[in-house]
Amino acid sequence: MAVEISRELQEILNDPQSIKVLATTDPEGRPHVVFKGSLHVNEDGYLEYLEFIESSQTNKNMVHSIWFHKTVAINVKHEKQSFQIEAVPYRALIAGKEFEKRYNQVRREKGIDLSTVWLMEPLEIVEETFEKRRLEEEKAHPILKHLDLLVEQEKINEK
Amino acid sequence: MAVDKNWREKELSLKEVINKYPDVSPFIIIKTDAQRRGVDYTEAALSRVDVNVHQTVTRSFAVERSDQVDHSPFSLLLRDGTSILTGRDMVEGYRDPLVVDVVDDKIMILDDGEPLEEVFYWEKPDFYDKFTSSGKPMWHIAWARPLRIDLNPNQYCQFWETPGHGCKYCAIAATYKKSDKEQFVDLQDIDETVHEALKQPGRFTSIFLTGGTILDGEQLLDAEVEQYIQILKRVGRNFNGKRFPSQLIGTAFNKQQLQRIYDETGLMSYTADIEVLNEELFDWICPGKAAKIGYQEWKDRLYQAVDVFGRGYVNTGLVAGVEMATPKGFQTEEESLGRILEEAEELAKHGVSAVACVWNVAPGSMFFKQRTPSLEYYVKLSKGLDALRRKYHIHIDMDNYRRCGNHPDTDLSRV
Numbered sequence: 059m060a061v062e063i064s065r066e067l068q069e070i071l072n073d074p075q076s077i078k079v080l081a082t083t084d085p086e087g088r089p090h091v092v093f094k095g096s097l098h099v100n101e102d103g104y105l106e107y108l109e110f111i112e113s114s115q116t117n118k119n120m121v122h123s124i125w126f127h128k129t130v131a132i133n134v135k136h137e138k139q140s141f142q143i144e145a146v147p148y149r150a151l152i153a154g155k156e157f158e159k160r161y162n163q164v165r166r167e168k169g170i171d172l173s174t175v176w177l178m179e180p181l182e183i184v185e186e187t188f189e190k191r192r193l194e195e196e197k198a199h200p201i202l203k204h205l206d207l208l209v210e211q212e213k214i215n216e217k
Numbered sequence: 218m219a220v221d222k223n224w225r226e227k228e229l230s231l232k233e234v235i236n237k238y239p240d241v242s243p244f245i246i247i248k249t250d251a252q253r254r255g256v257d258y259t260e261a262a263l264s265r266v267d268v269n270v271h272q273t274v275t276r277s278f279a280v281e282r283s284d285q286v287d288h289s290p291f292s293l294l295l296r297d298g299t300s301i302l303t304g305r306d307m308v309e310g311y312r313d314p315l316v317v318d319v320v321d322d323k324i325m326i327l328d329d330g331e332p333l334e335e336v337f338y339w340e341k342p343d344f345y346d347k348f349t350s351s352g353k354p355m356w357h358i359a360w361a362r363p364l365r366i367d368l369n370p371n372q373y374c375q376f377w378e379t380p381g382h383g384c385k386y387c388a389i390a391a392t393y394k395k396s397d398k399e400q401f402v403d404l405q406d407i408d409e410t411v412h413e414a415l416k417q418p419g420r421f422t423s424i425f426l427t428g429g430t431i432l433d434g435e436q437l438l439d440a441e442v443e444q445y446i447q448i449l450k451r452v453g454r455n456f457n458g459k460r461f462p463s464q465l466i467g468t469a470f471n472k473q474q475l476q477r478i479y480d481e482t483g484l485m486s487y488t489a490d491i492e493v494l495n496e497e498l499f500d501w502i503c504p505g506k507a508a509k510i511g512y513q514e515w516k517d518r519l520y521q522a523v524d525v526f527g528r529g530y531v532n533t534g535l536v537a538g539v540e541m542a543t544p545k546g547f548q549t550e551e552e553s554l555g556r557i558l559e560e561a562e563e564l565a566k567h568g569v570s571a572v573a574c575v576w577n578v579a580p581g582s583m584f585f586k587q588r589t590p591s592l593e594y595y596v597k598l599s600k601g602l603d604a605l606r607r608k609y610h611i612h613i614d615m616d617n618y619r620r621c622g623n624h625p626d627t628d629l630s631r632v
Contacts, residue, residue: 085240085632112619122632124297125242150298152619153363153420154340155270161419172419174298 059103060181067134067141067183071105072098076136080107082119083128090115097132105132105145105178108160112173120176123147129181140186151175221311228591231328238596242629247315247326247333248301249595249625251293252575253538255303255314256326258289262317265324265338266290272341275360278369278389278428279579280304281396290338292362293317293326300363300622301336303577310578311588339363342420344413349406358402358410364422364619366414368407370444373400374429376505383583384492384503386536389429391581401444408451415455423620424452427466430505437509441467442474449482459483464615466490466534469510469518475525486615487526490534491515494560494571501545520567528568529612534624537598538576538589550594558601565609571602572616572624595625602626 063071070076078097082090096108109117123130124147132143151157152174164172185191195202206214221227231250235243266273272291275282282291282304293301316327317336325332340363345356360367377383377390393400414421426448431441445465453461461483469489470478478484493499496512506515522531540546540553547553561571576589603626606613613627614620621627 118632121297125244125632149296152298153294154337158417158419165418 059179061183063099063103063105063143063180063183068099070136070139070141071134073136076134078107078135079133080116081131081133082116082123083130084115084119085122090119092116097134100177102177104148105143105180107176107178108164108172109174109176110164110170110172117174120147120174121150124150130178132178133186138187138189140188142184142186143180144182145178145180147176148179149177151177219311220313224312225329229593231333231592232331234592234596237593238600241596241600242297244295244297244299244334245599245625245628246592246596248295248299248628249575249599250328250592251301251315251326252303252577252623252625253589253592253595254310254312255577256293256301257314257316259316259318261319262324263289265319270340271338272345272361274341274345274356276357276369276398277360277367278372278374279387279392281392281398290317292339293336294339294363295337296335299618299628300339302362302623342414343417344410347410347413349403349409351403351406353403353406355406355410355413357398358406359414361414361421362425362622364420365621366411366421366424368402368411368424368426368448369428370402370407370426370448371400371428371431371441372398372402375432376430376509379505379508382505382508384505385542385583386492386502386539386576386579388579388581395581404447404451407448411452412455423462423464425464425466425620430468432509436471436474438468438470438474442470442478445484446478446481449478449484453483456483460485464488464620468506469515470522471518472521472525475518475522479525485526486530486532487522488532488534488616489515489519489522490536491519491571492534492536493540494535494557494564495540495547498540498546502539502542516564516569519564519569523568529570530615531568532570532572532613532616533564535571535573536576537573537595539584539587541590541594542584542587550590550597553590554594554597554601557598558605561602562605565605565611568609568611570606570611570613570616572613572621573598573602573626574623575625599626599629603629606630 078094080092080094094107098106100106129144129146134141157175160175161172235246266288268288273288275291318327320332323335326334326336342361347355373393374389383390426445433440463484464486465484466488493502499512500507519533564571575595578585578587613630616627618628
């Protein structure tokens with residue numbers, strides 16, 4: 059695995075209350091973004107999501123990504139915390155006992171069909187929590203801000 | 218046929234083809250070459266086979282593999298879910314095969330010593346370890362692809378009963394004659410085996426039937442039609458509703474026969490393999506089909522099948538590459554591609570999709586000394602057939618990577 063997913067992020071990814079978004083692109087580079095509630099970290103450390111619709115745009119884009127080693131982006135938000143993960147599809151699991159295990163779980167919990175179990179390898183993880191990013195920005199780029207934020211308002215108003 | 222030690226100097230290598238066609242999935246190019254050249258397994262790769270998990274045995278009308286002889290995997294899956302239908306005993310060519318080995322603890326497919334991709338062995342379905350009430354192993358009755366139940370009710374082909382009428386690339390007669398299997402698979406055994414297979418949730422997405430031609434009947438092929446109707450009716454009892462995901466590759470039936478199959482069974486899609494898209498070559502390579510039905514009539518029957526089953530539910534298979542067999546085949550790959558795709562476009566205009574199987578020189582076939590075309594030829598052909606489907610808006614759900622898995626061109630339709 060190129061990067062390890064921290065225990066904290068694993069817990070966030072595996073929390074059903076977290077909001078998880080997957081962004082992919084088609085062969086022409088057109089972006090496509092969807093919510094993927096099933097996205098989680100599996101026991102082998104791969105990011106895993108369940109694709110229920112075989113002909114969905116996401117599924118097509120994931121195939122294109124695994125074929126040509128194109129990366130996808132994931133964002134997970136939990137309360138005020140947010141992380142972006144750049145990942146590359148590792149495997150489309152469509153058959154075999156591992157697939158059947160997920161299939162049976164889906165049948166029990168949702169009563170619908172399952173097309174593919176997608177496994178992704180994380181390549182880079184960046185925390186995007188707003189307050190953390192804001193502080194980083196101030197420290198790294200102190201010149202990038204409105205001037206009025208730097209003056210004492212009372213002094214300005216006196217004149 | 219002995220391997221030509223200098224074959225690599227005569228055509229682009231697998232890596233060169235991948236680099237030359239950056240818009241074509243390297244997974245599909247690897248699959249194509251593996252099906253063209255076959256694969257062999259190192260001892261390390263064979264040590265990863267678990268006969269309790271992996272599929273090693275199969276009885277089909279074209280391949281017979283007994284577990285007492287060989288524990289090599291029946292076939293392979295790639296990371297993207299692409300199937301590679303090949304094995305150490307399925308190809309006899311003048312190029313050496315790709316090799317499956319263990320590299321850095323992963324099972325990999327290699328060319329000329331260079332690891333290309335990770336591969337996975339097909340897992341056998343649960344029914345493979347069961348027996349019918351008549352005492353037969355169920356894998357003698359049906360075989361499995363990763364998501365498909367395959368039934369071959371007639372293990373022989375009547376074209377071979379007339380001298381000179383067998384298709385020249387086909388090994389059905391040789392496979393049948395060297396085994397002690399019965400020609401016809403018992404209907405009750407089929408019924409029990411399919412019923413058992415369906416007990417495995419998440420394993421199968423379709424039922425597939427094919428077998429040798431049966432010419433008998435009041436009308437030509439009535440007996441073959443009747444055989445499939447009886448099986449489809451029995452199998453259909455397992456499902457709610459009339460239609461169920463299924464494909465029949467039969468001989469080219471007439472409109473009345475096609476309508477009867479559609480009306481009396483739950484079959485959803487139909488294929489009649491024309492094998493080679495050129496009338497003169499069809500007459501030479503498939504003399505039985507030419508004599509009994511004929512090239513133009515075969516095409517007309519495919520068009521009539523679209524009226525019955527609907528657009529996107531009728532196709533025809535090609536043994537891609539036989540059109541270049543010597544001495545009567547096309548002389549250059551360029552001419553061959555042009556002529557084949559021109560004919561494929563005519564089919565597409567009528568709603569019939571042409572799908573290609575990579576011709577591997579089958580041991581026991583009349584063409585066993587022939588040479589298959591270059592890898593680049595197959596890549597161009599796959600691109601061409603995929604482009605025709607997109608141009609004429611014909612979907613290929615019936616024969617995609619999850620159903621058959623034997624057609625590189627339909628693999629390209631995934632994106």
